[in-house]
Amino acid sequence: MSEKKMKNVFVQGAISPEKIANSISHHQVKTNIGGHDIFLGQVRADEIDGKIVKAIEYTAYEEMANQTIHEIREAAFEKFDLTCMHIYHSLGSVNVGEICLFVFTSSAHRKDCFDATRFIVEEIKTKAPMFGKEVFEDETHVWKENK
């Protein structure tokens, strides 16, 4: 299955556990699915030079990020035998402990969804133009950089 229409991956603020549960529920009618793999990125209270991160403010070059993720999605459908795929990323402020990335793939057999979710997460981290301002308690900030 391949989805040609470009989707908007961005949601304002944190991704709620309820949104994740709803997304899982919607797959219970798809009885050809045997396994789901879900990755959730959560904002960490990192200590940087003695200060603790309290939130990350995400921005993105939205059109390019959506296009890039569209291509990642197409590549994943090509490489792996998937039933469904869902990708969401936060924009704006996400507090520590909250979820900023939700990648969800489903397949008949577990290998495909395991491989696909990991592939998608790695691709997003390296290729999608998204930016994160790590804000400290004292309102100063640093810019996050993916490794």
Added chain:
Amino acid sequence: MSEKKMKNVFVQGAISPEKIANSISHHQVKTNIGGHDIFLGQVRADEIDGKIVKAIEYTAYEEMANQTIHEIREAAFEKFDLTCMHIYHSLGSVNVGEICLFVFTSSAHRKDCFDATRFIVEEIKTKAPMFGKEVFEDETHVWKENK
């Protein structure tokens, strides 16, 4: 972190999306977590010799399965740098489209949770004495066998 106490992984019937959402919510206070990886096993409506599976009835050698999974859990905490780990498996009847296995690991960095969830799922599939009766619409059945 290692957890010495043996846990009971078994729940009666299907695992609900709400249980999964609650489990995710409980991790939002753990601000050292950067990534979660969740695997969900879902019962497939497989066609076998022209008949369609409508449910799987799970049984287990419960004491041995809990002990085996306890050892898998300890091995995973040893091999990977994990913050948390949760494993649940259904007993009794689980309809097609419903979830029978829930493996959830969390770590500061994504590599550990990706590796850990996959390791745990593979280990459970090959080592934990659980049995699945695939029941067809006409109430006949076959016994499932993991590959």
Added chain:
Amino acid sequence: MKLKVKYFGLIAEFVGASEQSVIAKGLSVQDLRHQLETEYPKLKTITYQIAVNQKITSDQYLFNDGDELALLPPFAGG
């Protein structure tokens, strides 16, 4: 020796019970395997493992008093 033997899944179907008290005619797991396969010939048609006290064991294992045995058909968790 009198052994407690548990049966699961397909094997519980073959035997028609989930647990039995078995008077072992031999001393090893291999002996018990032969004894049960004679009594329940369908066992010969499948692959199964034997656990003693919740650990998969080899056919060479010699029973001790109070051992709990289990005949385990192929696993299907997940």
Added chain:
Amino acid sequence: MKLKVKYFGLIAEFVGASEQSVIAKGLSVQDLRHQLETEYPKLKTITYQIAVNQKITSDQYLFNDGDELALLPPFAGG
């Protein structure tokens, strides 16, 4: 040539704007890089990529009319 240039994250901070109309003094991405690094010397202190029409491009790329450029600091998604 007149170019639309977008700035993101750290670079938007350096420039003090998220978008500008820039009169390019040269013809290539490399020329624009030099021009902007002269105007905003802090750009020289970081690694950044340049996208033209939403594709990462090389320094050799020669502008066409209507191109949308973007200066992209290191990515931090997820």
